[in-house]
Amino acid sequence: MGAALLSAAMALPIVVGTAHAESAPEKGTLSFKYLNYKESQQTSSDAIAEYGRADSKSGASAYDERILVKATSSSLVVPLNSEWSMSGTLITDSISGASPAYHTQALSYLKDFRRAVDTSLTRYLPNGTLSVGMSHSGENDYVSRATSLLATRSSENRNTTWTAGIAINRDQINPANQVVLNETKRSNEVLLGVTQVVTMNDIVLFNLGYYKGHGYFSDPYKIYDERPRERAQQKFQTRWNHYFNDLNGTSRLAYRYYTDNWGIRSHTLDAEWVQQIGNGWSAAPAVRYYSQTAAKFYVEVDPSILPFPPSPPANAKYFSEDQRMSAFGGLTLGMKLTKQLNLDTKVDVKLEQYGQKGVWILSGTGSKGLAPFYARNLQVGITRSF
């Protein structure tokens, strides 16, 4: 009976718990974020130990140096009037460190600098929104351009919102080692979604995504890396947010299923709890589990010849020894703290720790012979409305 009365009240232009109708922002916001991401991986000889051949360590330290990314991001959202808003984001990041040339072995050093600009223009209509976005990202060897269009439409009572979007990406690849020259990658994406306010305290979302791309997908800096020139991906995502009145907290649960024509199938499970503490503080611990099967052209580690790269199977058209193409499971633990300093200023800090191992895969054995991979992500941000 209570639920029936709540659903009746949802016809009214009032908002409860997590549900929100979209309208043009009344205030502009400026936010600045600093991100520090660091990968680490055990030395290759530790990985060999998995096969019982670790007689000695060849001088490398216990943890090899891996990628370090330091990035800053500045975003600005400006309401033009009650119907239009504009936003822009500028990201600069510096990447330094090393990444393996095959499997988790043979580090090759790199240093790069990237600058990306993302802009969008949104029109707020009585029953929906329309956004056009353009982005450009450039580093020494990779230039990427994207255009997107996103439309949302809400039902009369604002409890249902449908989303449809398309994106077109055009990338240009000119690797420093000149393995290839003026390569391109073109892709198109569509997204369809529905968000439903189920009760005053529950909101659920379903998204379907389809991606199709063709062009150069290989990694020019890896040994034995020849990937198909076509990639098609399908994604299904669902999310459920529930607000608990008694606890003044929100649970956010999400699941994503992904599959592509390379043979990778993945499951992602997300769980987050956002607790309002009072005094402007909120804390959000989060955990994510990810598991994927290997691409069908992934070449497994050959323990008999370690630490050398196995040759791709004879007559194989496509092959890759990139650990990202392997079968593995990953676990992320994170915590985000937010403090509302006053009505206009908010600061937040987020720390995440990620671990990845073949044996953590959901089912099956996972790829063997790869050293466990870890990453730490720290993000500090400040948002100010004006």
Add this chain to the structure above:
Amino acid sequence: MVPKAMPLQIHRLQFKAMGSACEVVLASHTKKEAESLAKLAIDEVLRIERKYSRYTTDSVIAKINQQAGYAPVACDDETWALFEFASQLFDKSDGLFDITSGVLRQAWDFKKLEVPSSQKLEAFLPLIGWQKVVLQDQSIALPLPGMEVDLGGFGKEYAADRAAQVLKQNGVTSGYVNLAGDMRFLGPKPSGEHWMIGIQDPRQSDQVVATLPLSQGGLATSGDYERYFELNGQRYCHVLNPKTGLSVQHWRTVSVTSPASVVSGCTSTMTMLKEADGLAFLQATGFDFLAIDHTGTVHVRQ
């Protein structure tokens, strides 16, 4: 530019609206900030009062009532949503919650201490009945001259929800809006503690029967002590059954908390109207409540 973080302080801003004492309570860094925020909320309450008042001649409600028996009146989105809500309340209460029952006020004069005769009541009953109202193409038509609608049944609660929403949109995360006891909360005190809200004793207005800790959602109370008279030991209150025209008898007070003030308000009013069946109805809602029946027995959610 980051302004120096000043400690959040609780500010109470009182005002008069809908014929009652009201207040906005919120935490902010300065009194000035609290006042400018409260003004936004108060303006919203006053907007709703002006728009839906039954005492003025130019309100939306007055215009609809003036056209009773003549012509349909087109409604804006907000008014239409309120009537759709009223329709659902009518259906879900088996016709007990009826926003056309206000004509009974013409039969009941609470100053005269007089129970209207059944003849007098019967003269008004044909003018009551939400099922007779024609709702079409976002317009409303009252088919009989003399029919009336009014939003007194949940207008104050709706205004509390709306005012709270305005504050929320402006970043308020600690405080509440209190419109003569119908309240909507925006979050706990800056210390993280709940707000402690006293529930008035229905027989001793200076006493509280309970204190409820609240930080979210809405609280509303209906009672037989707001407007009433007593005659031969029987109390006659202003909550009137639209089917019989008679004053309800069973409950002294019903307080309900739910995610929205407007939902709490219609739940407590429906409980009053359902009289002895009200307790089972309340238990079935799953909402927290505190209700005192005519014998003085206190009931809470089980």
